[in-house]
Amino acid sequence: MKTRLTFALLLCSVLLVSMPYSGYTQRSDQRIFTTKGGKILTMEGKSPAYVDAIVVNGGKIIFTGTNNAALQYRTVTTKVYEIPRGETLMPGFIDAHAHAVQYTGTYDAVDLNPLPYGHTNTIDTLLQQLKDSLRKCPDTGTIIMGNGYDDSRLRERRHPTVQELNQVSADRPIFIEHVSGHMGVANSKLLHLLGFDNPDTTVAGGTIVRDANGNPTGLLIENANVGAMIYIAQHLMPKESEQEALEKSLRKLQRAEKEWFAYGITTLCEGRASPAAIQLVQTANKLGRLRGDFIVLPDFDTNKDLLKQWKTYYKQYDKHFKIGAVKFTLDGSPQGRSAWLKDPYVNAPLGEKPGFKGHPIYDHMQLYHYLRYVTDTLNMQVHMHCNGDAAIDEGLRLIDTLKPYITKDMINVMIHGQVCREDQVPHIKRTGIMPSWFPTHCYIWGLWHRDTVLGAARANHISPLRQGLDNNILFTIHTDAPVTPPDLLTAVWSAVHRRTLMDSTVVLGSDQVISAYEALKAITINAAIQWDEQQSKGSIKLHKRADLVLLKGDPLHDDQRYIGVKGVFKDGVLVYDNE
Template sequence: MRNNTYLLILLPLLLSITSSCQNQKAAADVLYSGGTILTMEDDVPQVEALAVKDGKIVFAGSKEKIKDFIGKQTVQVNLENKTLLPGFIDAHGHITSRSGMSQAVDLSPTPYGTVNSIPELQTTLKKYIDKHQLAVNMPLIGNGYDDAIMVEHRHPTRGELDAVSLTHPLIVIHTSGHASVVNSAMLKLLQIPEDVKDPEGGHYGRDVKTNRLNGKLEENASFSALMKLMALLPKPKETDGISQELKDFIKAQDEWLSYGQTTICDGRTMGVGLALLKEVADKKLLKADLVYFPDFEANKKDWESFLPHYMRYESRLKFGGFKFSDDGSPQGKTAWLTEPYIVPPEGKDKNYKGFPIFSDETLYDDLKKIFSKGVTAQLHVNGDAAIDQALRVIGKLKAEGVYKQELRATLIHVQNSRPDHIPKIKEIGVLPSYFSAHVYLWGDWHYQSVFGPKRASFISPAKAAKDAGITFTMHHDAPVTPPDLLTGVYAAVNRTTRSGMVLGPDQRIPVIDALKAITINAAYQYHEEDSKGSLKVGKLADLVILDKDPLAIDPIQLRSIKVLETIKEGKTVFKQKEK
């Protein structure tokens, strides 16, 4: 009886202590409420409040129940009618290319730059040379010129770059990254003779009258020139104990974060990029997760050395598979088509269809190697002939039991897709990742000069993929464009070009589907849907706060949305400065 009496006396105290411990354990680090919270979860698409503890989501539900997670140290964030979403995921971009081009002269046209003609390109380069008082033989790189936008609608020539300088070796890189133009001094520096032969998967442009090199380099001719130039350039000196390469990478990473991305992609890592990524990881400089895809051809000799790192984050860096570039750029007119370009590029006849990078045999052998090891791939396929090749080769490997759908191989860009590709994509079990911003940025060019009305109306066919039940993602392909996924959302939803023309209205998708393409679907592409891509208990607190609700505004205003804050595992990694 005495023991029972003691129990009765102690029970309230024990319950009080237990309750206190439970509340202390449940207390969140941060609570979010007071705005729109979009989860990207179909069963609960929107919640009133979100709680985060130790970098993970511990609650997503009603404001009433959030009270259970409030402790003395809990920070309560009032969203003030702003919108909270899962952090955006970069399904395909090139951050090492962006950081590598940080010191290049910006030659971008509107809406991201000011170079809209060849004379403006020449003036921009001349001003840079004068302002920085470059030594007479110092090489100079320009990046981002776009013949689709410049008033001449053509590439600059060797002669026009010679007019800028006969002593400074100059190279200007096309916005697609698949072509460049050099002057005579650069040809001399790189030891490219007049009788040079085209490399496999590449082309040297020539003047149709004289057969002299006109300075234009396409695909592997351009890539090899850049690699050779980078090896010749003097390495910048360290300042403040940090190299210029690391400073440029940090700057590029901050740019990605400012666009709301908590997972970043390096979609064709090669050369110095591999060493750079290892260095930034080793020095704990990554604020976001980074998934990289080494170029298989460039790393063919030691490709198996990557395998121990597959699908494992090590200091925020993960080897996600290999990259294959099967053709070129549609706006640069190097993509591989089955029907000719509407207006062939200079020096080509009316039957010009672009060209492949690989033979079927090479692509088959290489993909078989990695698929046999359970490693996935991103395949750059812009033209319909390149898409045909990828589906043909992967289809054969699937029939042989080598490719399995759970690998989630991804077709990157899939720009010049045809309706008959859709069922094949579903049957084989690959994921299309669309560069949807093409509709807005280059839709008029595709309509008038690249594909013509019929083919142009089916670029980035997200609606056809959705109707077929195919999981698709969207990407920005930076530095082809800034790492701006919301412009891709705008383009996929509105299908409106720069001129205001609606291109393929039947391929418009709802805003929610475009948002899923850059969140939960992109997480699925990376085999990370269990930890990222939606706001659900147990997932990482990777978040983005927008100034407007994408689901509530007029879709034509989607490009006006601003990223206010980017949060990686509960910690702010970008915040818009208050004006």
């Protein structure tokens, strides 16, 4: 009798786990995924867990269990996919931090990225590409733009100069944006239009880099770079009607969305949005032009008077659009040597003297009042861009000070945290802030950080994921696209291996490597927690949304850099097919 009762209870529990939710009605988009040698990785639990099959209906997962039980849901209209050996179905990736709207600006620019995502590895190549673009664009009233150059990976190991850009054209404005997004180089024509050739011109929170004689080198850093980009958008872009410009922007946004899908991402992020960027996503959403979910973070400086308006969408979706937090940028980038450090750079950047440590963007008390306004008055959470350890110190001090105004449902996030000292990691835990690290730095800029920027000790500790785990810190990882493409699988590979691009035998901080499963959690369930969406996303579980990615490989055991994305499903609908 006892055996029969135990069996009955076990059977009942199995049925409860695998039953569809109440009110089940089959829809035409119903899909069944079964395994035929392949895997369904759920991302549920502390160690890898798998199921044999799932059923998707009405955009949600309505069954997880065995192949035979799943096939009981099949009707003549149900689509069935047998996952073959070598393929893995898992939750769609979630973008913890990138710039999907900013990425659209790269489509009108000359691609100046070096390896591994481009081929511009010398200044001569860069200049030739700009000259080729000049010949193709005869409109002398518009600007020639380049994007993605990287002094750390140019053979010359320096920024192009104003004189070199003048070789392309001294009469046509030219601007090339650094891969970091924190700086760029202008030619003489653009510097004159900006008023930056005036020796008395300064920019608060930015730098117009000048030579020993006070003449601009062309390099513009932080807010000087931002000012140039704003001027370009307002005065130097091709003239179009309002409707033409909107339609072009919408098409580019959809193109970016498709690119995010191609990397397996179903929830996208714009991590520092101007009012125009927010309005673009809103418009696309209202017109039904979005298929992925877009989480947008208003940049505080350009939106401070609009935050009450944007709060309407805070933490709640209007179809595919929501506001996730308010973004503050406390410093620059380490690869561009504009991050704010406690100790000096190994080699000072152009225009700075030995001992240079970078600069904060904000005055301390000014930033305190801004952060208090957002967390206390508006009751909204913040994301703080802190790259250098001095900026991390500043961010942690301020969050500690603001604890009386921070509610339990606020998930405040430290973005990047690259130059994170060992003593800061326990402080991150105590403060309760959630870090989003960027381990791809180890791969792309590892030797640059070690030999030119930070020195070995600091470089070995960038993105300290293992120490984060050892301190029970929940973290995410990200791509910061367009700094890199939205290539989260390479970020996972970097977290697991920390090998450098320029010398694959070098492991940058071997004590900070983590397992593939922990790295995958950082782009699935942990990222869902960061956005307060863990009840509906981030793992394959009954009743969760059917945001899924089908991979041409095993992300726990194969080289993640080379695993292809075969298909992406958003709310159960196929949105990307790479068959």
